[in-house]
Amino acid sequence: MPKSFFYFEEKKIYFEQDMSVAAALLCAGVADFRQTQVLHKPRGPFCMMGACFDCLLVIDGMVNQQGCMRLAKQGIKVKRQTSNVLSEIN
Amino acid sequence: MRVAVIGAGPAGISASLALVARSVHVTMLDEQPSAGGQIYRNLANVSAEQAQRLGSDYVIGKSLLKQLEQAIDNKILTSVSRASVWSVTEEKEVSWSIDGRSYCQKFDAIILATGSIERAMPIDGWTNPGVITVGAAQILIKTARYSPPSSVLVGSGPLFYLVACQMLEMGNPPKALLETQNNTDLLKAFIHLRPNLTSLLYLAKGLVMLAKLRFAGVKRIKAVRDVRIKSKGNAHIIEFSKVGTKRQIEAETVLLHAGVHPNIQITQALGLKHDWSQENHCFEPRTDKFGRTSLKNIFVAGDGIKILGADAAKISGKCAALALLADNGFLNAKADLSRPYRLHQKYVQIRKFLDVLYAPKDWYSCPTNNIVICRCEEVTAGKIREAVKIGCLGPNQLKAYSRCGMGNCQGRYCGNIVINLISEMVGQTPEETGYFRIRSPIKPVSLAEVANLETII
Known part of the structure; x- marks a missing residue:
């Protein structure tokens, strides 16, 4: 069976059933999910259970999506939540 | 009577099962994709082989999940997954969000079984990408069969060793364990140990885990302090000191753990009284011994009251359910609630030992x-x-x-x-x-969602 994938920036990220977007990205070696709002530093998943809000991503154009709480789905478009991306959307 | 149980971990599930056994309808709300809480996370979906690998304390949850499945099939229990509860009011109105839509329903009683969260371990570099909690690593193992390679664990506590062993079973042993407790802590802890059968079994389990780690040649460095993490992309250098000498180790992932404490967002938002626990260094909601709060028909169960672990949480869930049934005339007035409570107390002894042994250290707290x-x-x-x-x-x-x-x-x-x-x-x-004044929504929710709130009758 062909593996499912979603897009992270331009890259294809393959995932298996029951994986969250954050888990799939970490498996692919991506730990830097966003820029922090105050100091613009890189930040990635921390608690993986929906409590810390550090894994925020832009998913299909929606900002502030918790990567660890969203199940990975075929073909979704995921982006780093950087200051540039945020100002483009706003 | 309609009851909401918030949280589908061991406490929430066993509370729900005790209620449906008396034909009381339950709506169980949980944030994750499948029931089980963090301890039985994804247990319904993993292969038998994988479950076995993660240990008997994981596999044991199967029977609870099976009973839950039956209750769902019999339509006496509604299980709502991926539901982030963002408001619980004194009037027992519960609001939750699923996929950008919010719902509100009024209940006659509520059992809060929201479990615990990991204690913060604020050290230099703890905000760097690639530095995650030990619990987060366990979630990766359970949901993605992914054990972060070349990991170094920093901290202490029962979960710390459990996850180290699970990584071992996944064929990917941690590079090293940097442990924050020292021999004085161990000595003090033994003074607090009043052994009963439950605590001896628990200790034996711990010793088996330590033996496994030793046999596998996992390096354990105890009494570390002043840990700093310097990161460059996915490469981390962990600097620490041990008896005054500075040392360092490299890692691809750093896993932090400083124990767990109750998740009190909802109990705080409800304005319930909380007491500071000297033992576990955190606020705990004030309840009676069955989980009753000062608000009629609002109960708390499991690790959300006090950290005692999954087995105790199951009993605590049942206690809260029985108290709820008794208070609302579903049990006869002479019903004996004390037996489950006594069972629950068995788990207090070992906790005292663990609380002293793995007490948070000043250098990071x-x-x-x-x-x-x-x-x-x-x-x-x-x-x-x-x-x-x-x-x-x-x-x-x-x-x-x-x-x-x-x-x-x-x-x-x-x-x-x-x-x-x-x-x-x-x-x-x-x-x-005192603590922050917590107010709803306890999870961020968009204004559009609140405006389009759908009321369920």
């Missing part, structure tokens, strides 16, 4: 000025101390001074550290310092 405390608003310990110096009286005023605790996580991770810092500077007890 009251850290130096350069350390970021509030991960969301990026407020350092120095800024918090400065605020106190110019007259900030407590955690709530600190928000106005610094925005500490006002980000997305709403103080879940910085709360306890803020209490430590303020209490130390002012020279008062944590109880006197």
